[in-house]
Amino acid sequence: MSRTINSERKRNTLRRSFTVFLFLLPSLALLLVFVLWPMIYSMVLSFYEWSPLKGADFTGLANYKKLFGDSLWWESVWNTLYYIVLNVPLIIVASLGMAVLVTHTKLAKLFRGIFFMPTMLSLVATGIAWNYLLGTNNGAVNGLLDILGIEPVKWFTSGKIAMISIVIVTVWRWAGYYMVMLVAGMLDISEQYYEAASLEGAGPWQKFRYITLPELKTVIVFIALMSIIGSFQEFDLFYMITSGGPGTSTYVTGYYMYQTAFSSMDMGYASAMSVFLFVVILVFTILQNRVTKSE
DSSP states (O other), X not given: OHHHHHHHHHHHHHHHHHHHHHHHHHHHHHHIIIIIHHHHHHHHHTTEEEETTTEEEEOTTHHHHHHHTOHHHHHHHHHHHHHHHHHHHHXXXXXXXXXXXXXXXXXXXXXXXXXXXXXGSXXXXXXXXXXXXXXXXXXXXXXXXXXXXXXXXXXXXXXXXXXXXXXXXXXXXXXXXXXXXHHHHHHTSOHHHXXXXXXXXXXXXXXXXXXXXXXXXXXXXHHHHHHHHHHHHOOHHHHHHTTTOSTTTTOOHHHHHHIIIIISOOHHHHHHHHHHHHHHHHHHHHXXXXXXXXX
């Protein structure tokens, strides 16, 4: 009798597993065709000199040797790191400020909608809108500065300011997204900590510094690592707003890869760049997993 029951349970388990597999099969097929296969093919292609006109010629490690000696590539890496250094701390500070506003004000629901709205816009639409706002000659911001008697700023046409302008757009675009994570973290903090601090005479700043920030450490580290990974992959804003200019001041790795692949038609070399970035992003992903697991 027990054997019959056990065999019936096994059959039911197999049926459920097969049903689950059937539901997952379309997603797995799409993942295989549009993610896994292109990734593997890109790694293989990095060992070839390939263009649509000439075809593919196996060159071994030639693309990687060329990469390590390419001054423009290393300039794009430096620009990307500079972008990260400016971008990540500002995103954390802005998202923290937003999270405080939406959890400690009477207009919390209104602020949540306003702050989260930019994340719902496409990056292309974002780039076009900010081009109109920060345009050097006809931009709305420079128009306002002119009315106030202030010299117009060359937001996207000055090599020293263009990257900072892109950072402003990036923070505006992503701070609301990370705000949601911080709000969730804040709501998870026990009220008993704040009540005990109030009994000890602690003020709002002391509560924030000694209770809120330490309790949000894991979330903040996660946001920092996700922002770094996203910055290495950034392309849309640079393409839509500055096209790598002026000069090469906003030439980041994602934009250089695009130019190499689709303007120079050097797919093999672009694939070598993508493999290099894959390794860098993989390191940050492993670091993120270890940090979140340890916490």
